[in-house]
Amino acid sequence: KAGVTQTPRYLIKTRGQQVTLSCSPISGHRSVSWYQQTPGQGLQFLFEYFSETQRNKGNFPGRFSGRQFSNSRSEMNVSTLELGDSALYLCASSLAGGGFQPQHFGDGTRLSIL
Amino acid sequence: SQQGEEDPQALSIQEGENATMNCSYKTSINNLQWYRQNSGRGLVHLILIRSNEREKHSGRLRVTLDTSKKSSSLLITASRAADTASYFCATDGSEKLVFGKGTKLTVNP
Numbered sequence: 001k002a003g004v005t006q007t008p009r010y011l012i013k014t015r016g017q018q019v020t021l022s023c024s025p026i027s028g029h030r031s032v033s034w035y036q037q038t039p040g041q042g043l044q045f046l047f048e049y050f051s052e053t054q055r056n057k058g059n060f061p062g063r064f065s066g067r068q069f070s071n072s073r074s075e076m077n078v079s080t081l082e083l084g085d086s087a088l089y090l091c092a093s094s095l096a097g098g099g100f101q102p103q104h105f106g107d108g109t110r111l112s113i114l
Numbered sequence: 115s116q117q118g119e120e121d122p123q124a125l126s127i128q129e130g131e132n133a134t135m136n137c138s139y140k141t142s143i144n145n146l147q148w149y150r151q152n153s154g155r156g157l158v159h160l161i162l163i164r165s166n167e168r169e170k171h172s173g174r175l176r177v178t179l180d181t182s183k184k185s186s187s188l189l190i191t192a193s194r195a196a197d198t199a200s201y202f203c204a205t206d207g208s209e210k211l212v213f214g215k216g217t218k219l220t221v222n223p
Contacts, residue, residue, distance in 0.1 A: 058210075099204075099206030099210050100145065107155050
């Protein structure tokens with residue numbers, strides 16, 4: 001089975017721009033969660049999608065949004081980028097999500113804001 | 115805010131030695147999971163232990179859970195240079211995984 005695929009792997013943007021990151025989960029997995037990882041804050045939960053519906057959301061501003069398609073692929077969007085948005089963005093998939101099962105992570109998208 | 119807190123923050127040992135990492139958490143849980151992250155890569159799931167379990171083994175890994183003390187430990191026996199990575203515990207708080215800040219393990223050859 002192919003693992004979780006995240007694209008692109010690296011991205012450089014400037015303040016004020018917007019960005020869209022993509023995540024393809026393991027085949028058959030219906031839950032996709034997104035995390036932001038920074039040296040200072042560690043791994044922070046952004047949101048979880050299950051069957052095209054946002055099921056849970058972390059404490060991030062509305063500039064961070066996401067969606068999930070019928071094939072379970074997910075995208076997250078960050079608008080009006082700030083320097084503090086520089087981070088490794090990880091997505092993870094699982095069969096049912098909700099923190100009750102192991103999650104399978106992609107290798108992330110490294111976002112740098114200049 | 116982090117639910118789990120790993121201790122120590124960093125650990126350096128020689129190949130062949132055992133490595134022990136601890137995790138403390140604040141609220142009641144259904145399960146606790148341990149993950150490994152190699153530099154620049156995603157997290158890899160190691161072990162899931164349910165709240166009604168006290169100990170679990172997987173190869174060279176041994177995980178214990180003490181719900182009365184709200185703590186867990188991960189033991190890696192006979193460590194190898196390839197075990198060099200950051201290790202995270204994660205608890206299921208509010209129907210999502212909440213991660214600690216991790217222990218950075220360095221195994222010197």
